[in-house]
Amino acid sequence: MNSYNYIALIPILPFAGFLLLGLFGKRLPEKISGLIGVLFIGIAAVLSLTTAYQYFITDGVINGTYPTLEPIKFTWLQFTSTLSIDMGIMLDPISVMMLVVVTFISLMVHLFSLGYMHGEKRFATYYSHLQLFTFSMLGLVLSGNLFQIYMFWELVGVSSFLLIGYYYDKPSAVAASKKAFIVTRFADLFFLIGILIMGVTADSFDFNTIITTLTSSAFQENYTATFLGFSVLTWALTLIFIGGAGKSAMFPLHIWLPDAMEGPTPVSALIHAATMVVAGVFLVARLFPVFSVTDSGALEIVAYVGIFSALFAAVIACTQTDIKRVLAYSTMSQIGYMMFALGVSDYEHGAGYTSSMFHLFTHAFFKSLLFLGAGSVIHAVHSNEMKDMGGLKKYLPITHITFLIACLAIAGIPPFAGFFSKEGILHAAYATHPAIYYVALITSGITAFYMFRLYYSIFWNKSETHLHDFHGEGPLTMKIPLLILGALSAVAGFIPFAQYISPTNTPQESHFEILFSIAPVLIGVTGIIIATIFYKTANGKAAAFAKSAGGLYRSAYHKFYIDEVYTFVTKKIIFNLIGRPAAWIDRNIVDGLMNAIGNTTITFSASMKDLQSGKVQEYALYFIAGVIGLSMLGIYLWM
Amino acid sequence: MNHITITQILFLSTALFFIGVYGLLTRRNMITMLMAIELILNSVNINFVAFNKYLYPENLDGLFFTIFIIAIAAAEAAVAIAIIINIYRNHRSIDVEDNEEMKY
Numbered sequence: 001m002n003s004y005n006y007i008a009l010i011p012i013l014p015f016a017g018f019l020l021l022g023l024f025g026k027r028l029p030e031k032i033s034g035l036i037g038v039l040f041i042g043i044a045a046v047l048s049l050t051t052a053y054q055y056f057i058t059d060g061v062i063n064g065t066y067p068t069l070e071p072i073k074f075t076w077l078q079f080t081s082t083l084s085i086d087m088g089i090m091l092d093p094i095s096v097m098m099l100v101v102v103t104f105i106s107l108m109v110h111l112f113s114l115g116y117m118h119g120e121k122r123f124a125t126y127y128s129h130l131q132l133f134t135f136s137m138l139g140l141v142l143s144g145n146l147f148q149i150y151m152f153w154e155l156v157g158v159s160s161f162l163l164i165g166y167y168y169d170k171p172s173a174v175a176a177s178k179k180a181f182i183v184t185r186f187a188d189l190f191f192l193i194g195i196l197i198m199g200v201t202a203d204s205f206d207f208n209t210i211i212t213t214l215t216s217s218a219f220q221e222n223y224t225a226t227f228l229g230f231s232v233l234t235w236a237l238t239l240i241f242i243g244g245a246g247k248s249a250m251f252p253l254h255i256w257l258p259d260a261m262e263g264p265t266p267v268s269a270l271i272h273a274a275t276m277v278v279a280g281v282f283l284v285a286r287l288f289p290v291f292s293v294t295d296s297g298a299l300e301i302v303a304y305v306g307i308f309s310a311l312f313a314a315v316i317a318c319t320q321t322d323i324k325r326v327l328a329y330s331t332m333s334q335i336g337y338m339m340f341a342l343g344v345s346d347y348e349h350g351a352g353y354t355s356s357m358f359h360l361f362t363h364a365f366f367k368s369l370l371f372l373g374a375g376s377v378i379h380a381v382h383s384n385e386m387k388d389m390g391g392l393k394k395y396l397p398i399t400h401i402t403f404l405i406a407c408l409a410i411a412g413i414p415p416f417a418g419f420f421s422k423e424g425i426l427h428a429a430y431a432t433h434p435a436i437y438y439v440a441l442i443t444s445g446i447t448a449f450y451m452f453r454l455y456y457s458i459f460w461n462k463s464e465t466h467l468h469d470f471h472g473e474g475p476l477t478m479k480i481p482l483l484i485l486g487a488l489s490a491v492a493g494f495i496p497f498a499q500y501i502s503p504t505n506t507p508q509e510s511h512f513e514i515l516f517s518i519a520p521v522l523i524g525v526t527g528i529i530i531a532t533i534f535y536k537t538a539n540g541k542a543a544a545f546a547k548s549a550g551g552l553y554r555s556a557y558h559k560f561y562i563d564e565v566y567t568f569v570t571k572k573i574i575f576n577l578i579g580r581p582a583a584w585i586d587r588n589i590v591d592g593l594m595n596a597i598g599n600t601t602i603t604f605s606a607s608m609k610d611l612q613s614g615k616v617q618e619y620a621l622y623f624i625a626g627v628i629g630l631s632m633l634g635i636y637l638w639m
Numbered sequence: 640m641n642h643i644t645i646t647q648i649l650f651l652s653t654a655l656f657f658i659g660v661y662g663l664l665t666r667r668n669m670i671t672m673l674m675a676i677e678l679i680l681n682s683v684n685i686n687f688v689a690f691n692k693y694l695y696p697e698n699l700d701g702l703f704f705t706i707f708i709i710a711i712a713a714a715e716a717a718v719a720i721a722i723i724i725n726i727y728r729n730h731r732s733i734d735v736e737d738n739e740e741m742k743y
Contacts, residue, residue, distance in 0.1 A: 613742070
């Protein structure tokens, strides 16, 4: 077996890039800082691919499984003889897969940004933040224990905050970045509590130890701790899932994701489509043996939250007019797919687990392609709104073709990537949870509909669109990532994923049934046809349909008023019932005590102040009187 | 010639001391106050000399202290008068009550 020590370089390179560009970026010309960014990520991406090749092909299966390796590991904080926080690198099939996804998408985004962000004043800052994000995300996927993952989890949140708020002179971007940070931070509170319970229960933070301890039958039989009628472990897993749901924008913690589209579009492609938002899925997958073997309660929650989010977001996506928001809701919907695929999976066969990871993989390609395509469109049109677009297919031929591929992929049309992964998910759901399967089937129809609504609205619809100050489709650096991702979205589905990734880390046969695929594909095609009728040419059919849908359309357009509910809960209930009393106590009791101490001192010193009159003779008098008094006292005592 | 007792000398120095204190507290003129301080110092000198002579005639410590005090008093007078001259230049007055802002 070969050494894996060079893997440490993969996260260190972006970190070095972050320091370099963060400290000296302002002095470097735009070309050089862009080059540094691309170069560092490029090397990291090459190393990741080498790692993947070495892990899956060269070393491959040992004793029937892919081994879980920890090439680098050292103890950071020792609490007791058994409980410690370690830092290190852990390699197993999913972390290697994530390594490739993160560095590769990050490289594409770095390349694309060269063109997209050209001429920005804070170009180097943007790149340094991208590097910081990549570093944190790599640290997250390589973490071997819960605490390390938590630290990088927060770092990812911070860099996401920085990137969403990149246009910090725009109030909406500032609000969006704060919203994203606060919502995910709120979820992370539950995550932390879950980590602590988990650490105490398993007496370790290490994933390997946790999994071995908690899935052993001895532990299962003796574990009886309950809280409010549920096993404490179920609570811990649910809390950890809440943390994951916050980052992965699952209902009802999804409200930050659409607003996060205020950031630069390549950032949305990297963070809010391909990498950070799947961190929650990754986390559940990481602890999947515990989820599935120990207690199915938490896994049911994962499944139902996932399927609800998938449907919910898909419905909203049909009504939005900002193209990035459509994509944001589509992301949420697809992550819902990944979540419920994990939720319906079991440990031994693990078809759901495998296809969830597969979907994560393919989704990373086609969704970042969609976002970068949207970036290319926005770059040309200078607007996010559908009404400003239409008929762009002759202006943006490469964007048009690649966008179409991505749309077909997400709609699940064979032979594009999304078809295979979605097929696996639906198959897994059909086997164990038929109800979820039917909802997911409908959702995939809706997905096809809204994606093609988007596609037609951008590229067809109006024929005589006239673009003023149109300056070409963008430089080569913007077209190349589109083409590469387009190619991958088309072919990534042919990877025999079950060979590499399964919950037990043993290679399994990919099973694929042609008959089963008929229904999902038909549904997808139906969605596309409806979208074609409504949106291919500018006609009133869509508007008329929206009118007849009435209330449903209106509430979906307003995102089912979730934001309003949040505003109501925070402003009216939390602020009034908790915030104000707390503020009152702070102002009157805590501050009051301090003020009382201060006021007493002030009064006392004011009364003393007159003693210092500046009359030297008065001082002398006090002094002499004091001396006489003291000597009288001394004489009296002495006598 | 009658022998002078220590009590008589102490009466003298005490009287001198309180005359000095009285002068220090009541005079407004800084020069006069300085003179009052000299009186106090001299009363202390008398005490030192008297105690040395009557209690420990074999030692000279008291005389040394007296000489120190005289020397320091001379230096102090020089400094004090320099200060007073400067105050006069600034305020056109050497009355202590005209110089209350010195407290700042």
